Amino acid sequence: MGAKPSIFQQEAPIARQSLAEMVAKRILEMVTSRALRPGDQLPPERELAEMLDVSRPSVREAIRGLAILGVVNVRQGGGAFISQLDGDALLGPIRFFLSLEDLNLRELYDARSLIEGDVARRAAQNMSDDEIDALEHMLDAQVETLSDPQAFRVADLRFHEAIWIGCGNAFLKRIGESLNSLGLEFRRRASENPDLLEQSLKDHRKLFEALKARDPAAAAMAAEEHMQNVYRSTVVQDTSENKT
Amino acid sequence: MGAKPSIFQQEAPIARQSLAEMVAKRILEMVTSRALRPGDQLPPERELAEMLDVSRPSVREAIRGLAILGVVNVRQGGGAFISQLDGDALLGPIRFFLSLEDLNLRELYDARSLIEGDVARRAAQNMSDDEIDALEHMLDAQVETLSDPQAFRVADLRFHEAIWIGCGNAFLKRIGESLNSLGLEFRRRASENPDLLEQSLKDHRKLFEALKARDPAAAAMAAEEHMQNVYRSTVVQDTSENKT
DNA sequence: ATTGCATGATTGGCTGAGCCATTTCGATCT
DNA sequence: AGATCGAAATGGCTCAGCCAATCATGCAAT
Numbered sequence: 283m284g285a286k287p288s289i290f291q292q293e294a295p296i297a298r299q300s301l302a303e304m305v306a307k308r309i310l311e312m313v314t315s316r317a318l319r320p321g322d323q324l325p326p327e328r329e330l331a332e333m334l335d336v337s338r339p340s341v342r343e344a345i346r347g348l349a350i351l352g353v354v355n356v357r358q359g360g361g362a363f364i365s366q367l368d369g370d371a372l373l374g375p376i377r378f379f380l381s382l383e384d385l386n387l388r389e390l391y392d393a394r395s396l397i398e399g400d401v402a403r404r405a406a407q408n409m410s411d412d413e414i415d416a417l418e419h420m421l422d423a424q425v426e427t428l429s430d431p432q433a434f435r436v437a438d439l440r441f442h443e444a445i446w447i448g449c450g451n452a453f454l455k456r457i458g459e460s461l462n463s464l465g466l467e468f469r470r471r472a473s474e475n476p477d478l479l480e481q482s483l484k485d486h487r488k489l490f491e492a493l494k495a496r497d498p499a500a501a502a503m504a505a506e507e508h509m510q511n512v513y514r515s516t517v518v519q520d521t522s523e524n525k526t
Numbered sequence: 527m528g529a530k531p532s533i534f535q536q537e538a539p540i541a542r543q544s545l546a547e548m549v550a551k552r553i554l555e556m557v558t559s560r561a562l563r564p565g566d567q568l569p570p571e572r573e574l575a576e577m578l579d580v581s582r583p584s585v586r587e588a589i590r591g592l593a594i595l596g597v598v599n600v601r602q603g604g605g606a607f608i609s610q611l612d613g614d615a616l617l618g619p620i621r622f623f624l625s626l627e628d629l630n631l632r633e634l635y636d637a638r639s640l641i642e643g644d645v646a647r648r649a650a651q652n653m654s655d656d657e658i659d660a661l662e663h664m665l666d667a668q669v670e671t672l673s674d675p676q677a678f679r680v681a682d683l684r685f686h687e688a689i690w691i692g693c694g695n696a697f698l699k700r701i702g703e704s705l706n707s708l709g710l711e712f713r714r715r716a717s718e719n720p721d722l723l724e725q726s727l728k729d730h731r732k733l734f735e736a737l738k739a740r741d742p743a744a745a746a747m748a749a750e751e752h753m754q755n756v757y758r759s760t761v762v763q764d765t766s767e768n769k770t
Numbered sequence: 771a772t773t774g775c776a777t778g779a780t781t782g783g784c785t786g787a788g789c790c791a792t793t794t795c796g797a798t799c800t
Numbered sequence: 801a802g803a804t805c806g807a808a809a810t811g812g813c814t815c816a817g818c819c820a821a822t823c824a825t826g827c828a829a830t
Contacts, residue, residue: 298602298821300783302590314625326810337785339583342811346546346587347594351619358542358811359793372623376616379597382557383564383611386696393697396647400640452627453637457701460620542792544812570781581814586782602782603822 301336305344308334313353313364324354324362350375369456369463381467390468391513394461395506401449401458402489402505403498409448414494417444421490424483431474434482441486445493445505468516478515485511545580549588552578557597557608568598568606613696620697621704631712635757638705639750645693645702646733646749647742653692658738661688665734668727675718678726685730689737712760722759729755 299307312318324330327345331338345362348354352371356362365371380386409417420441427433442462446455485508492500543551556562568574571589575582589606592598596615600606609615653661664685671677686706690699729752736744 300590302783303594306594310622314622328810339586339786340784342583343587343590345811347591350550350591350595353622356811357793358791359809361793361810367623367626369623372619375595376619378554379557379595379611379616380613386611386613386616389613389695389697392648393644393695393701396644396698397641397701400637400644403640404636451633451637452630453624453633453705454640456624456627457637457641460623461697546812572781583815584813589782600782601822602820603780605781605822 300343301340302343302347305330305334305336305341306347309344309348310353313367318364320364320366322364324364326361369459373460373463377464377467380464387468387513387516390461390465391509391516394465395509395513397454397457397461398505398509399502401446401451401454402493402501404449404451404454405445406493406496406498406501408450409445409493413444413448417441417448417490417493420444421483421486424486428476428479428483431476431479434479438482438486445489448493465512465516469512475515481511481515482508544587545584546587546591549574549578549580549585550592553588553592553598557611562608564608564610564612566608568608570605613700617696617700620700621707624701624704625708629708631709631757631760634705634709635753635760638702638709639753639757641698641701641705642749642753643746645690645695645698646737646745648693648695648698649689650737650740650742650745652694653689653737657688657692661685661692661734661737664688665727665730668730672720672723672727675723678723682726682730689733692737709760713756719759725755725759726752 309318309324318324324345325333327338327341331341334341345354345356349356349362352365352373352375353367354362355365380390420437424434424437424441427437439462442458446458449455449458485504489501489504489508492504553562553568562568568589569577571582571585575585578585589598589600593600593606596609596618597611598606599609599615664681668678668681668685671681683706686702690702693699729748733745733748733752736748
């Protein structure tokens with residue numbers, strides 16, 4: 283490199299975008315701006331191609347990509363429709379791939395530990411008495427599910443959902459939901475082990491007591507510890523699977 | 527419906543899969559079996575089409591879908607490569623999922639305050655000496671931009687990007703970026719005011735000192751205060767705009 | 771020996787046309 | 801009103817051709 287840096291040295295590389303990417307982005311913008319809502323139908327391929335002045339296969343590639351991304355559901359002969367845009371639809375497709383790299387598991391749960399702590403801190407301040415009561419009922423019902431891992435998973439999710447809602451911040455709720463959803467593939471096996479279910483129930487109870495006491499610091503700590511236990515149980519399962 | 531149920535009533539619906547989906551799944555199997563690893567190149571489109579006895583556009587649709595998902599990186603003339611399958615490659619959908627939330631400034635900045643605190647906590651523990659040095663250079667350069675709001679915005683983003691990267695967690699990085707970009711629209715005007723730029727620079731410096739001191743608690747607090755100041759300045763601008 | 775440039779091969783990008791497969795909708799019949 | 805049928809609409813796929821960008825190789829200049 284010479285002594286005289288190019289005047290372009292500080293510029294980002296030119297981002298090349300294929301037509302299909304631009305079409306997909308256009309559709310995503312319509313979703314973001316609410317011009318397209320869950321369940322809405324996209325214009326037919328031939329019409330979109332004409333509107334956007336591109337070929338039909340380019341439109342197809344864009345729509346196929348959005349379908350794989352979970353944004354669009356496609357029915358041959360029927361049309362393409364915006365999906366429900368929920369966490370399962372949008373995050374489900376990447377779940378499996380994340381689970382192929384162990385680093386992702388560690389980072390996911392570290393992030394989750396921090397963020398569930400944040401959620402719990404706010405929930406301890408914001409949850410209504412009714413919400414706390416409802417949470418207690420969920421805990422009581424959760425005891426009955428210890429012998430049924432499938433039912434426990436449902437109860438576990440409901441418990442966490444109630445706290446995401448109770449924190450009173452829609453962004454934190456979405457983030458919590460996202461991280462939980464992304465961890466599901468990693469968690470498949472751990473949630474079959476009764477000892478680990480017992481530990482989760484114990485963690486839940488501790489978290490609940492801190493929330494009931496309206497103690498943000500204790501709630502944050504309880505949530506973080508719960509997530510650390512969840513991480514540990516997931517790693518142990520992963521390790522023992524590798525041995526077989 | 528008659529009293530005599532069809533013998534097919536209990537059968538699951540036939541799952542229809544397009545060719546592109548099958549091609550994508552075949553590639554997925556190669557990734558799963560480690561026949562394909564991060565960085566590996568896929569066979570060329572023409573070859574894949576021949577191998578799988580499908581047309582080239584069908585292969586393209588499959589690869590395009592995997593590219594949008596972040597599983598594959600495609601270079602025109604160069605080929606298609608398996609991505610690192612890490613958070614950077616795969617977590618785009620989180621940003622989209624978060625962008626679907628109705629924008630509530632108070633909640634956005636409360637969430638951001640918490641999460642930037644988390645990011646700073648980890649960055650204080652994880653940033654290398656080189657990264658800290660680079661951050662200091664950015665701060666020095668930032669002084670020169672105080673009289674040019676456009677340049678300041680660029681420098682501001684670079685500063686925050688370096689910390690998201692420095693926290694060493696792809697999930698936190700993606701969430702931090704996503705929340706930042708959601709609030710940009712509202713920050714346009716605030717970032718034209720020199721007094722507010724001075725305050726931001728002061729906040730940045732305080733955050734930097736805590737990071738340099740490797741003090742997670744101080745870094746978290748500095749980051750949270752900075753976000754609270756950003757929120758306050760945004761609301762003040764919003765309010766005065768509404769009056770005109 | 772090394773570096774830079776030109777060229778050809780390879781690989782992705784895109785289009786247009788044609789035809790097949792599935793769904794939807796409207797008209798007609800019972 | 802409900803069922804059936806046919807046409808229209810819409811997605812699915814292939815083929816062929818050509819363009820755009822990258823990569824590898826060979827040759828010339830230093």
